[in-house]
Amino acid sequence: MRCLTCNEIIESTTRHDHNTCRCGNVSVDGGRDYLKRSYPSGDPSTWFEELAE
Template sequence: MKIIKNCIQCKTCGEVIESKFRHDFVSCSCGRCSVDGGMEYLRRAAETMDEFVEMSQFEEN
């Protein structure tokens, strides 16, 4: 599968954050979660996986 959009929504502040390119580490405004990897890989940083809603989009190769 190919990554088309690499993004999540923080459940605390509601902000949607997106990593647009490799090593583009982006945190939400409250700092509870982060996203990284752009279209190369999916990386999430949060205390638990329940801190955010996965919103990434994929395409079949």
């Protein structure tokens, strides 16, 4: 995912590989096993761009 606040791209490559962008607004977890996205409340499209394939 790409954080729309700090523009950093973060990814999770393995299960339980939790990563957070440098500004701390969005996080990703799950690798290819599952998709877990964390972000402040509200519309997710205001916080991040989904880049999962």
